[in-house]
Amino acid sequence: MTIRLGGILAGIAITGVLILWSLMPGLFNYASPEKPDYYAFQEENIAPEGGFPFDGAFGTWDYAQLQRGYQVYKEVCSACHSLKFVAFRNLQELGYTEAEVRAEAAQWEVPGIDPKDGSMIKRPGLPTDMFPSPYANEVEARAFNNNALPPDLTLITKARKDGVHYVYSLMQGYNEPDPEDVAKSPDFETPAGLYFNEYFYNINIAMPPQLLDGIVTYSDGTEATEEQMAQDITAFLTWAGEPSLIKRKQTGWFVIGFLLFATLLGFMSYKTVWASKKAEKKNKAELI
């Protein structure tokens, strides 16, 4: 009885405090809102027509697309963005041969140590090296980029909400602001050194438009439109973020198939084990 009485008193006390000191002032503020209108960014990302080849439970990599995407990273993105968790040897997963990977790695300069005097030098990359960062450190990166820090791209498709479609949308988001929305948002402006991009959470992004038509010349002859390059770089970065994606899905079908089969056998033995008890119930019901 004491516990119940104490409980009731405690319950009334805590709800009372909540209602009188938190809820009532909150409701009062809620009833008299003053919401500044601002130019909201586009939260709904776009997707390419027909989706990506790696989408869905049966998705696969399109190796030609991944290689094109790698070319875009190498010739455009890598000027400012690192890819620090990917090694050159991983490129073999894109369908390159060992010799091609070796040659590719050698085209990159990575930090090294001079074997003669121990000084810091640049040397050609080896397959075991990780992709080098374009900047020595964060201070240098910011100094070159109007005080913005270009993020590492390894995990970018996982580190943003709906990341795959976000990257694809952002690459094509450098449109003109909607005049109607601009009229509704008195504070809207795009400061010098920033660029309007409707998919960026801050509306104005420090990265200038990159995928200008024809900025790369694809070695497989595909026409390098903005949309094509956006698809390809998104596919490449999806692979970079999760190289095990396709293997994971394929393993998943095998595991689920096995588990469902085991579940079926388990269910059948459950039915067998309980058969006599269920029959008892049936017999009794018939007797009544």
Add this chain to the structure above:
Amino acid sequence: MSFAWANSYEPKNDFTKWLDEKLPLPRLVYNAVGAGYPVPRNLNYMWNFGVLAGFFLMFQIITGIVLAMHYSANTEVAFGQIEHIMRNVNYGWLLKYAHANGASFFFLVIYLHIFRGFYYSSYKAPREMIWLLGVVIFLLMMATAFMGYVLPWGQMSFWGAKVITGLFGAIPFIGEPLQVWLVGGYAPNNSTLNRFFSLHFLLPFVILGAVILHIWALHIPGSSNPTGVEVKAESDTVPFHPYYTAKDGWFLGLVLSIFAAVVFFAPNALGHAENWIEANPLSTPALIVPEWYFYPFYAILRAFTGDLTIPFTGIVLIEAKLLGVIAMFGSILLWFFLPWLDKSPVRSGSYRPLFRIFFWIFVVDMAALFYLGGAKAEEPYIVLSQIATAWYFLHFLVILPIISQIEVPKALPFSITDAVLGKKEPAAPTAAEPAE
């Protein structure tokens, strides 16, 4: 312990006879989860989640031990070490995703297990100790899961740790030194990561110990059942093995199939994208929220937005933050008092018409708290979470004691056997066995 008609263990060959004399471990297992444990025959599928919780505890311990072999608790390398596991360790991606989603499934089955307890009043005498130990296990799980989420050292890891350890700073007088002592600094740092890793490794074994006590306490009165009527005769029970091992077995297969679907096809669906960004103490995420299984309690924490003041004087008695902390811890600690708050002699919600209505309102309330805990801290979510929080406390502290006093329960079946075999002659409600 157990019932007079329980099967007794008979060692079959010379080795088991020898072992039974020296160390009767097979006898212990036989009596605990074998044919030697008689269980009510009428358990429904809500009684499967205890075994599932035990399975996920072992699953987390095993995947966790293997992950620990590849992990490194140092803020300089921890984030990269997770990528090492994802990329370079054979099937490391599977281990990582299985462990992260395993925590979610562990909590999912635990919540269903707890709500089974709420509906069928599993906490009532003579099973109070099982319930109390269960609440201890749940608190240990929360601590373990929280510290585990810090280990990848992503943005949510860091900022989640900062917010949750900051709660201790709300305690008057000793709060700030206590927080610094717990964290090992003024903000989460390498010392924090090291001690969290150490405790995250230790606590699962403490949970295992508490689970053994939980099962021990269970075997004294035996399992409860959906009628809430105690076992009266042998015909009310079946041996745990093979009857419930078979039932738990196939159901485990079903749950594991769903688990596999999440691990292999949507492993990041229950997580936060922010945590794939390395921790950066200089950049605060727009929205700091814990993992989904903490949402209801996070909603309760955030519901208290106003300081408790003496009206018109501006004197602050208790700050809003401390109120939130008290309410959040109180919301779980009050479960310890549940056996004594609800004094209705009838256990099963199925025979308690008034209780049943409020039980389902409470389920809706809890679902709302789950949603609101993950929502942005803006209107209308704040007001809604305040209403839902108020209802949470009213339900346990005011409504349950009152309805247990005024409710007229439905007639109970005379026995489990009658309930199963459909005998049409219910005993009068007064004849119901009191819960005392």
